[in-house]
Amino acid sequence: MRTEYVEAVLALVELVPPGAAVAYGDVAELLGSGGARQVGSVMSHHGSGVAWWRVLRANGEAPQGLEAEALQFYVREGTPLLGRYQDFLRTGEGHWRVDLMAARWAPEDGDFDLIDAIAERLERRLHKMSAPDDEMTV
DNA sequence: ATTCTGACTTGCT
DNA sequence: AAGCAAGCCAGAA
Incomplete structure (x- = not known):
């Protein structure tokens, strides 16, 4: 995954407050680019520096392989x-999962601007690379 | 170009 | 509840 995308994902994740959570697919949707698997990939390779446990599967299950560690954080944060x-x-x-219905991050007033800023910056940086120039017509 | 691989999702049994 | 198949997006080989 390109570094612009990685940075955008991490920046987005840092907006998610303690006790809340979002699904991989939510992040992709907020960024307006990529898909759940891309976000998962980014978290897997670059997520160690952020609150990675706040990004999880759509059904509320913690990230694959990190269930035990994640649960500690959930309990501590009151998720x-x-x-x-x-x-x-x-x-x-015993099986458990995050109650995503209740925990899903609901961005507040100031958050929307930040989200937009991140999404737009990503969009710009992504477009700059392609420069179509009628390649198919040559 | 083709194939494989993922901290994914959704729908159907 | 638990498996499974197919769909998904992108990087890597």
């Missing part, structure tokens, strides 16, 4: 959870 997470904390058994 709404569903299922037997307490069992999971004690025994490592």
Whole structure:
């Protein structure tokens, strides 16, 4: 993934407040570019510096392979959870997930501007690279 | 150009 | 609840 996209994704993720969360697909949608898998890829390779646990699967499951670590953060941040997470904390058994209906980030007044700024900057930087120039007609 | 690979999604059994 | 197939977007080989 190009660095412009990586930066845009990370910048977006930093806007998500503690206790809230968004799905991979949500991030792509807010950026107006790429898809859920691209966002997942970015998080996997470059997400360690941000609150990666606030970006998860559309059904509320934590990022693949990091369930246990993520749960610690959710509990600490008071993120709404569903299922037997307490069992999971004690025994490592039991299914649970984030209650995305309740936890999904609802951007506030100032956030929309920031989101737009990020999306626009990405758009600009992306377009600059292609420069079509009628390539197909040659 | 083709194929493979992912911290993904959605729909159907 | 749990699997599965197909669709998805893009980088890498």
